[in-house]
Amino acid sequence: MTNTTTPDKLDLELLGQQMHVLIGELYPICRSITGDGVRETLRRLQHFLPLTIHEVPTGTPVFDWTVPREWNIRDAYVKNSRGERVIDFQKSNLHVLNYSIPIHKKMSLEELKPHLFTLPDHPDWIPYRTSYYKENWGFCLSDKQFLKLSEDEYEVSIEASLKDGDLTYGEMLVPGRTTDEILISCHVCHPSLANDNLSGVVVACFLARELSQLPRRFSYRFLFIPGTIGAITWLSINEPRVSQIKHGLVLAGVGDAGPLSYKRSRRGDTEIDRAAVYVLRQLGPDARVLDFSPYGYDERQYCSPGFNLAVGRLSRTPHGTFPEYHTSADNLSFVHPHSLGESFSACLSIFSVLERNGTYLNTNPKCEPQLSARGLYRAVGGSTDGGASELAMLWVLNLSDGGHTLLDIAERAQISFDSVHRAAIVLEEHGLLRECFKQSPAVTSEAPV
Numbered sequence: 001m002t003n004t005t006t007p008d009k010l011d012l013e014l015l016g017q018q019m020h021v022l023i024g025e026l027y028p029i030c031r032s033i034t035g036d037g038v039r040e041t042l043r044r045l046q047h048f049l050p051l052t053i054h055e056v057p058t059g060t061p062v063f064d065w066t067v068p069r070e071w072n073i074r075d076a077y078v079k080n081s082r083g084e085r086v087i088d089f090q091k092s093n094l095h096v097l098n099y100s101i102p103i104h105k106k107m108s109l110e111e112l113k114p115h116l117f118t119l120p121d122h123p124d125w126i127p128y129r130t131s132y133y134k135e136n137w138g139f140c141l142s143d144k145q146f147l148k149l150s151e152d153e154y155e156v157s158i159e160a161s162l163k164d165g166d167l168t169y170g171e172m173l174v175p176g177r178t179t180d181e182i183l184i185s186c187h188v189c190h191p192s193l194a195n196d197n198l199s200g201v202v203v204a205c206f207l208a209r210e211l212s213q214l215p216r217r218f219s220y221r222f223l224f225i226p227g228t229i230g231a232i233t234w235l236s237i238n239e240p241r242v243s244q245i246k247h248g249l250v251l252a253g254v255g256d257a258g259p260l261s262y263k264r265s266r267r268g269d270t271e272i273d274r275a276a277v278y279v280l281r282q283l284g285p286d287a288r289v290l291d292f293s294p295y296g297y298d299e300r301q302y303c304s305p306g307f308n309l310a311v312g313r314l315s316r317t318p319h320g321t322f323p324e325y326h327t328s329a330d331n332l333s334f335v336h337p338h339s340l341g342e343s344f345s346a347c348l349s350i351f352s353v354l355e356r357n358g359t360y361l362n363t364n365p366k367c368e369p370q371l372s373a374r375g376l377y378r379a380v381g382g383s384t385d386g387g388a389s390e391l392a393m394l395w396v397l398n399l400s401d402g403g404h405t406l407l408d409i410a411e412r413a414q415i416s417f418d419s420v421h422r423a424a425i426v427l428e429e430h431g432l433l434r435e436c437f438k439q440s441p442a443v444t445s446e447a448p449v
């Protein structure tokens with residue numbers, strides 16, 4: 001990890017294409033917050049990663065929630081009186097209200113209508129709807145399809161089961177030199193939706209594989225969990241180890257064509273907030289930084305006041321602000337290899353800053369040390385940088401009083417983090433700096449875990 005903006009030895013376009021292929025493989029699976037769809041997804045990820053699959057039984061109390069019954073579905077349809085499937089789960093798993101209770105009944109269009117969901121504003125798209133915590137059944141269909149339904153006797157069938165079982169999630173720890181952890185969390189509970197869930201899943205998967213190959217100070221914990229209930233369950237079961245999480249990133253919606261956006265943690269100015277903002281600014285003026293709000297993905301749970309972790313969220317176009325969100329139009333053509341590659345690279349860059357963001361002490365703080373006597377004047381980075389490396393050294397020496405990280409110095413001096421880091425390494429090699437080991441607290445005193 002040497003570069004903060006682009007890990008240049010990586011072929012991001014090729015990796016983006018490979019991630020897109022993996023999205024294509026996972027896309028047809030009918031996932032939900034529990035059930036075989038999540039298991040099948042995690043098993044496929046096990047081809048890439050030594051992922052541990054955990055099962056938590058139905059009925060397990062998890063803070064104010066309870067692990068729900070497990071939902072599985074085999075088939076579902078609405079047939080007209082000629083026996084034709086006018087709505088067919090086999091054509092798209094979005095056609096079924098996710099978590100529908102089983103039903104097999106004949107009924108009129110009038111009876112069926114309250115159970116049908118459409119998007120009149122986008123008449124070709126199928127909406128994605130769920131009913132996890134209220135027993136219901138239903139079908140989602142395009143408005144065009146809906147308008148073709150005539151008075152008839154329909155056979156309605158949802159071959160699903162909602163029974164005691166388990167909540168399934170995947171976890172992988174990539175151990176580093178320290179037990180301080182960086183958490184990477186993505187949701188794995190949506191059926192055939194590409195950007196919303198699968199983009200985060202594949203970027204996390206490729207990050208785990210890449211980070212396993214890199215030297216690292218931090219341990220990286222990857223969670224592939226059902227949204228909301230999965231994060232609540234993990235936090236409930238793992239409460240004693242939460243204090244090891246020093247930084248974290250929720251990955252959601254990282255494959256669309258929009259610019260990258262970073263949502264700050266609840267604390268707002270943690271080290272990962274600053275590292276992410278720094279990296280996104282390097283990427284250009286389009287990248288956006290959003291303040292925390294208690295709405296969104298699993299950052300809501302990690303940033304709940306009882307945990308208050310330094311966890312932000314990386315997305316591209318924020319959820320709910322693009323019409324394709326939670327519809328059949330969030331499909332394979334809505335996510336792009338280039339975007340996936342760029343999101344992956346931005347994550348690596350953020351982690352690279354965190355890995356190298358040391359705090360140092362100037363061992364010769366009374367007046368400037370004589371750099372030329374040590375061969376440091378015009379000795380770093382060649383003589384073609386117009387003195388930039390000397391300036392970086394002077395800034396690092398001046399602010400290395402144990403109270404400034406390298407990122408603090410880069411921001412104040414308006415010098416790239418890479419230059420500041422390089423200067424620190426050279427100065428340390430010459431005995432002019434000594435690293436102090438400052439750990440950022442994982443939780444505030446406001447709400448100890």
Ligand SMILES: [Zn+2]
Pocket residue numbers: 190196326
């Ligand atoms: Zn969603």
